[in-house]
Amino acid sequence: MEGVTRGRSIIRGEVTSIDGVVAFASVLIEAAPAPFPDVAALTDNDGRFSFAGVGPGTYRIVINAEGYGVVSVQIDVGDEDAFVRIEI
Amino acid sequence: MTNVDEKLGDHTPVSNVTQQSSVDEYAPSEGSASGVSAPGEGIENVEGYSLPAAQAAPEADFLDSLPDIAWASYGEPAEAIIGTDDRVHITNTTAYPWRANASLLITAADGSLWSGTGWFFGPHTLGTAGHVVFIKNSGVPGRDGWVRSIQVMPGRSGNQFPYGSVTSNDFRSVTGWTNSGDQNFDYGAIVLSTNLGGQTGWFGFAAFDDATINASVANITGYPGDKPAGTQWFHGARVAGVNAQKVFYETDTAGGQSGSAVYRIDGSGNRYAMAVHAYGGSSSNSGTRINAQVSNNLAAWKA
Numbered sequence: 001m002e003g004v005t006r007g008r009s010i011i012r013g014e015v016t017s018i019d020g021v022v023a024f025a026s027v028l029i030e031a032a033p034a035p036f037p038d039v040a041a042l043t044d045n046d047g048r049f050s051f052a053g054v055g056p057g058t059y060r061i062v063i064n065a066e067g068y069g070v071v072s073v074q075i076d077v078g079d080e081d082a083f084v085r086i087e088i
Numbered sequence: 089m090t091n092v093d094e095k096l097g098d099h100t101p102v103s104n105v106t107q108q109s110s111v112d113e114y115a116p117s118e119g120s121a122s123g124v125s126a127p128g129e130g131i132e133n134v135e136g137y138s139l140p141a142a143q144a145a146p147e148a149d150f151l152d153s154l155p156d157i158a159w160a161s162y163g164e165p166a167e168a169i170i171g172t173d174d175r176v177h178i179t180n181t182t183a184y185p186w187r188a189n190a191s192l193l194i195t196a197a198d199g200s201l202w203s204g205t206g207w208f209f210g211p212h213t214l215g216t217a218g219h220v221v222f223i224k225n226s227g228v229p230g231r232d233g234w235v236r237s238i239q240v241m242p243g244r245s246g247n248q249f250p251y252g253s254v255t256s257n258d259f260r261s262v263t264g265w266t267n268s269g270d271q272n273f274d275y276g277a278i279v280l281s282t283n284l285g286g287q288t289g290w291f292g293f294a295a296f297d298d299a300t301i302n303a304s305v306a307n308i309t310g311y312p313g314d315k316p317a318g319t320q321w322f323h324g325a326r327v328a329g330v331n332a333q334k335v336f337y338e339t340d341t342a343g344g345q346s347g348s349a350v351y352r353i354d355g356s357g358n359r360y361a362m363a364v365h366a367y368g369g370s371s372s373n374s375g376t377r378i379n380a381q382v383s384n385n386l387a388a389w390k391a
Contacts (some may be wrong), residue, residue, distance in 0.1 A: 008378040010227055026203065026313035028167070028343025035271075035374065037219050038315025039194075040344035043200035050200070052226040062314050062343070070314055 009077055013041025013084045014047050021047030022088065025065035030072065033057030050085055063088055091264050097207045098264025098273050099381035099390065105279075106235040112256035114387060116358050119273040123183035126382075127353045131305040131324040132185075137176040139305060139324060146350040161223055170372065175321040178309060182250045185359050187243035187288040190214060191318050192278075192347065195237045198221055198230035205310035207361065208290035209351035210390040211283035215239060215293070217366040217376070218348030221276040225269050227380025231352050234259055235384045238278055242288045244311070251288055254280050256286060260389045272333035275364045275376040291349050293361040295383040301330045301362055304352035306337035310345035328372040334378065335363035336372040343368075350375045 002035060012026040015022040027049045028040040044064075056078050064073045068088045075084050093100040096257035116126050125132065131139050178186050194202040206214035217293050223232050241253040264273025296304075311321040325338040335350060363375035376382065 026158045026317065026344065028313040029368070030314070032341065032368070037327040038219070038341050038343055038346040038365060038368050038373070039219065040342075042193075042203060044200065050228060052228050052231070064317075066317055071106060074271075080253050085234075 005051060007077075008053070009054050009056070009073065009079065010081045011051045011054055011059065011077060011084065012069045013049050013061070013086060015043050015049070015065065015086050015088060016047055017068060017088050020079065023047055025063055027053050028062050029059055031060035033059075061086075067083065089267055090240050092267070094149045094265050096270065096381065098262060098268065098270060099385060100264050101261055101385050103258075103260045104319055112306055112318065114292050114294055115384070116360065117289045117290035118184045118208075119188070119287050121182065121187060121287050121289070122185070123180070125180065125183040125186065127357045127359070129175035130353050131311075132307055132322060132353070133324055133361060134176045134178070137174060137323070137327070142199060148354060152295040163219045169340045169342065170325070172338055174325075175312070175323045175340050177315070178320040178322050181243040181245040184289045184343075185273060185291065186309060186320060187251065189309050189320060189348070190240045190242040190291050191244040192216065192220065192312065193239040193241070194220060194235050194236050196231050197233050200231060201346045203311060203313055204346045205344065205348040206278055207347070208242070209293055209361065209386060210290055211286040212278070212280045212391040213285065215349060215364055215366055216276055218261045218274040219366065220267055220347045221259035221265050221278065222261045224265065225240040237297055240280060240284075241318070244282060245320060246316060246318050251284060254282055254284055255259045257279050258315070260370060260385075262385060271367065274366045275382060277386070279389070279391060291351055291359050291361045293378050293386055295378055296352070296360070296362050298330050301326070301335060304362065306335065306350050306363075307353065307359070308339045308341060308345065308348050308350055310341065310348035310365070312342035313340045313344035330377065332381070333377050334374050335377045336369075338372055338373045341365060341368060341373050
């Protein structure tokens with residue numbers, strides 16, 4: 001799912017709601033500084049996901065969880081790993 | 089690291105299992121299930137969508153450099169929706185060709201879950217992206233390598249699974265992807281133990297020349313993650329350009345559609361894959377071109 005971007009950073013995230021962590025939500029990169037693999041991650045039982053091999057720049061991430069609708073967030077990634085907590 | 093065949097180069101086929109099949113048949117099939125969706129001229133005849141008016145073709149030099157520009161320039165974000173989102177929801181997924189596409193639930197080696205799309209090209213075999221079956225350079229401990237399993241759900245429509253599901257752990261790709269992670273070799277296959285494709289039917293595939301591809305509509309249907317879970321969405325748009333190893337198009341896609349067939353409809357209404365969708369981009373999305381080497385490998389994997 002990764003491995004094609006020139007970057008070495010990882011975007012890690014956690015999806016939460018008022019009810020707690022959200023498992024099995026679709027998470028995908030909608031916009032990126034460079035072409036990106038067109039897969040979607042599914043959050044684990046702790047609501048977590050990760051996209052590896054990303055380069056510096058601005059990313060727009062979409063979260064689609066049943067019962068919560070679609071949420072979009074923007075994140076700036078530098079040379080180091082990034083973490084984003086998304087409340088839906 | 090797999091040894092590379094000198095003659096085949098980065099198209100040297102690899103598998104996580106030892107057996108290989110060799111069937112010399114590239115034609116599509118509508119399968120044994122009933123119902124066929126009649127195509128339009130070059131594009132699927134889907135209610136609610138028509139092909140926009142023709143646009144000027146981009147210059148060849150621009151197209152050749154398109155991927156490199158995108159990689160090198162970290163400016164405006166690349167997007168998989170080109171312009172407005174024109175995707176159309178497919179509800180009659182039991183009709184061919186929709187039923188020949190499958191929602192994929194992928195379990196990576198580290199247990200992480202992903203979604204993608206596959207398309208039947210034989211009774212037992214689905215085409216998909218290389219990064220769907222083999223993860224390369226993830227940087228996440230335990231994630232790289234062949235995925236653990238893929239649950240294949242043909243014709244899925246939300247919570248409806250008209251052809252059930254089959255889980256596979258029998259995959260194919262090539263060394264250009266598994267050794268090098270080169271996006272020009274980002275294609276693979278999923279082999280099923282059942283002949284479910286005989287029921288759903290399958291797409292044909294062929295190594296078309298540049299002129300044929302450039303004159304085609306890039307039809308793509310798949311399972312995007314930004315829509316209600318497990319629903320199938322279609323879009324078709326003109327091919328934006330082609331080089332030796334990739335096809336570029338303005339067809340809208342989203343994460344979860346990696347592995348979809350990028351197919352053309354010929355004058356007889358037959359659907360032939362010409363690329364395997366793999367990447368979202370800024371001015372166009374792109375897939376791995378089914379050139380002669382890719383076609384030979386798909387033919388060898390077809391079962």
